[in-house]
Every structure is written in structure tokens, then in C-alpha cells.
Amino acid sequence: MSAISTLNYSSSRFVLTGFPGLEADYLWLSIPFSFIYAMVFLGNCLVLHVIRTERSLHEPMFYFLAMLALTDLCMGLSTMCTVLEILWGFMQDISLDACIAQSYFIHGLSFMESSVLLAMAFDRYIAICHPLRYSSILTNDRIMKIGLAIFCRSTLLIPPVIIRLKFLNYCHPPILSHSFCLHQDLIRMACSDIRFNSIYGLALVISNLLLDAVLILVSYVMILHAVLAIASQEERIKSLQTCVSHICAVSVFYIPIIGLTMVHRFGKHLSPLVHVFMGNVYILFPPLMNPIIYSIKTQQIRRRVQRLFYLKEMC
Numbered sequence: 001m002s003a004i005s006t007l008n009y010s011s012s013r014f015v016l017t018g019f020p021g022l023e024a025d026y027l028w029l030s031i032p033f034s035f036i037y038a039m040v041f042l043g044n045c046l047v048l049h050v051i052r053t054e055r056s057l058h059e060p061m062f063y064f065l066a067m068l069a070l071t072d073l074c075m076g077l078s079t080m081c082t083v084l085e086i087l088w089g090f091m092q093d094i095s096l097d098a099c100i101a102q103s104y105f106i107h108g109l110s111f112m113e114s115s116v117l118l119a120m121a122f123d124r125y126i127a128i129c130h131p132l133r134y135s136s137i138l139t140n141d142r143i144m145k146i147g148l149a150i151f152c153r154s155t156l157l158i159p160p161v162i163i164r165l166k167f168l169n170y171c172h173p174p175i176l177s178h179s180f181c182l183h184q185d186l187i188r189m190a191c192s193d194i195r196f197n198s199i200y201g202l203a204l205v206i207s208n209l210l211l212d213a214v215l216i217l218v219s220y221v222m223i224l225h226a227v228l229a230i231a232s233q234e235e236r237i238k239s240l241q242t243c244v245s246h247i248c249a250v251s252v253f254y255i256p257i258i259g260l261t262m263v264h265r266f267g268k269h270l271s272p273l274v275h276v277f278m279g280n281v282y283i284l285f286p287p288l289m290n291p292i293i294y295s296i297k298t299q300q301i302r303r304r305v306q307r308l309f310y311l312k313e314m315c
Contacts, residue, residue, distance in 0.1 A: 013093040014174040014181070014189075018086045020272045030087035036284055037084065040076035043291030044069040050304045057300055060138040061127070064120045065294060065301075067147060068249065071113045072287035078105040079180040079283050086179050093174075096166070099181035104162045106283070107183055111204070112154035113253060113286065114212040119146050120246050121219040128239050129226040153208070161200045168192040177272070178279040184264075209257065216250060245297040252289045256282040 019029060047069040051057045082102070085091035094102075127134050161183065171191035178185065183201060187194045223243065230236045260282045263275055294301050 012170070012174055013095050014099055014176050014186075015093045016082060016086055016091065016176050016179050017272065017276060018179050019276055022273070026087045026089065030084060033083060033087060036288055037076060037080050040284065040287040041073065043295075044073040044076070044287065046305065046308075047291050047294060047301065048073075050301060050308065054300075054304050057304070060134075060143055061120070061123050062300075063143050063147075064116060064123055065298075067116045067150070068113065068120070068290060071109055071116055072290050074105070075109045075113070075283065076287045078102060078109060082181075083179045083280070094176075094181065096170075099176075099186065100162060100165050103165070103181040103183050103186065104158060106180065107162075107204075108154050108158050111158070111208045112150060114209050115150040115153055117246070117250055117253060118212040118215055119150060120249070121216040124243050124246055125219045125223055127242065128223050157204060157208075161197050161204065164197060168194070168197075177275055179276070180279075180283065182279075213254060220247075245294050248293045248297065249286070249290050252293070253286045256285050 018026065022029060048066055051062050051066045051069075079102070082091060082094065123138060126137050130137065165183070165186050168187070168190040169192045170186075170189045172189040174189060176182075176185050183197070187197045187201075220243070227236050227239050230239065256278070260278045263270065263278045267274060295305050296302060
């Protein structure tokens with residue numbers, strides 16, 4: 001048996017995969033990626049700043065939007081260092097401890113975004129189906145409890161499966177599929193018993209991402225039923241327009257997940273470049289698009305952003 005297959009890699013380093021076949025163009029690739037990360041940072045910080053400084057936006061809907069922007073900001077920051085340092089030639093591998101930490105943040109933030117989108121769907125359901133009770137149901141105290149529940153759900157359920165990565169033996173070539181670390185990548189290189197990680201990981205996906213998607217769908221079925229009961233067509237359109245931003249946010253979150261899952265499941269014959277591209281879309285597309293969606297589709301945010309830039313031009 002070769003040395004690479006018998007060695008315990010628990011204290012080794014893992015090779016990060018950039019963009020196979022495009023190594024000569026890394027410096028050029030770093031320009032659009034730097035721009036994307038800058039847009040993620042500035043866009044989400046702008047949304048947070050507008051919500052914090054505009055008192056008229058201190059409402060449940062915008063509190064949930066602030067949670068979404070903060071989650072997107074952290075998701076972008078969780079992969080920025082490894083992706084850009086690979087493209088700039090400063091990094092080629094990563095230690096096991098750093099890899100485990102990064103996978104914890106990526107998966108935890110993904111579950112957190114799913115939970116926030118579910119909370120936003122609940123907000124839209126209450127606003128449309130029970131408008132007279134909206135302020136009494138979604139009080140500041142209840143929103144804080146929802147936020148705490150989202151945080152606990154996203155951070156406390158993952159450690160058992162992530163911590164166990166530290167104690168696995170890694171006997172396969174330590175080459176990751178992406179320029180960042182994912183749980184499924186690490187267990188693929190392990191030669192220890194990974195049944196716990198596989199079963200627990202699947203249970204987490206079902207109880208978080210899949211359950212949230214089902215509940216969001218159910219909430220919109222109930223919203224649609226309530227909207228169709230409205231006599232005035234103008235009021236129907238007005239009610240549905242308040243959901244457009246959230247529907248777009250749900251789409252840009254779940255479509256990349258479905259695409260990445262399909263590529264991993266059925267695209268083993270595809271070029272590694274396709275897998276890397278879909279991985280980066282999964283990580284970067286929601287944080288990039290959500291500030292744009294809410295700045296364009298949400299009238300209150302759009303007006304405040306326009307006023308902010310107008311004042312800067314005047315100065």
C-alpha cells in the first residue's frame with residue numbers, strides 16, 4: 001500500500017482547488033472575484049446601514065431583512081480569504097483545523113439563511129392573512145426570540161458532525177473539490193467509519209433546508225389563498241407585490257443549492273471546472289443578489305438609498 005493511502009492526515013494540510021485549467025489566468029480571474037466580494041460587502045453593509053439609520057424601517061419585515069443581510073455578509077467573508085488568496089497566488093493549501101472551522105461557518109450560515117427566509121415568509125403570511133393582528137403578533141420581543149431561535153438552530157445542531165471531522169483518519173489524496181472547505185468534501189477523503197457523519201448530515205439537511213423549503217411553500221399557498229379571496233384586483237396586486245422581493249430571495253438561495261446537488265449527483269462526468277463554478281455560485285450568488293433585489297424591489301429601501309446617494313452628490 002502506498003504511503004499516501006496509509007498516512008493519517010489528521011494533522012496535515014489539504015490542497016484547495018482553484019479553477020482547473022485556468023491557472024495561467026488567475027490574476028485576471030481575481031479582478032471579477034474581487035469586484036463580486038466588494039459588492040457583497042458594500043451591498044449588505046448598505047442595507048444594514050439604511051435599516052439602522054432610518055427609523056421608519058424599524059419594523060418586523062426590515063428586522064428580518066437586516067438578519068438576512070448580516071448572514072449574507074458573513075457568508076461572503078467566510079470564503080473570501082481562501083478564494084482570493086488562491087487567485088493571488090498566496091495560498092495553495094489549508095490546515096485541517098482551519099478547514100473544519102470554515103466548513104462550520106459555511107454550513108451554519110447556509111442553515112441560518114434558510115431559517116431567516118422562513119421567518120420572512122412567516123412575516124409575509126401574518127401581514128397578508130392577519131393584517132389587523134400584525135403588530136400584536138410580531139412584537140419586538142417576539143422578533144428577538146425568533147432571531148435567537150434562528151441563531152441557536154444554526155449554530156448548536158452542527159457541532160457534533162463538524163467536531164467529528166477532527167478525529168477521522170484521512171487516507172485518500174487530500175485534494176478538495178473547491179477553493180473552500182465543505183463537510184462532504186472532507187468525509188470523501190476519510191477512511192474511517194463515516195456513517196454517523198453521513199446520517200447526521202442528511203438529517204440536518206432534511207430538518208433545515210428541506211423542511212424550511214416546504215414550510216415556505218405552504219406559507220405561500222396560504223398567502224395565495226388569502227389574496228384570491230380579496231375582491232379588488234388592485235388590492236390583490238398590491239398584496240402580492242409585497243412578496244416579490246422575498247420570492248426572489250428564496251429563488252436565488254434554493255436554485256443554486258438544487259443546481260449544485262444535481263451536479264454532484266449526476267455530473268460526475270462533467271469537467272471539474274463545472275463543479276467549482278457551481279460551488280462558487282452557491283456561495284456567492286445569494287449574498288450578491290439579495291441587496292440588489294431588495295434595493296430595487298422594496299420601495300422604502302430604494303428611496304432611502306437614492307436619498308443617501310443624492311445627499312452625497314450634493315456634498
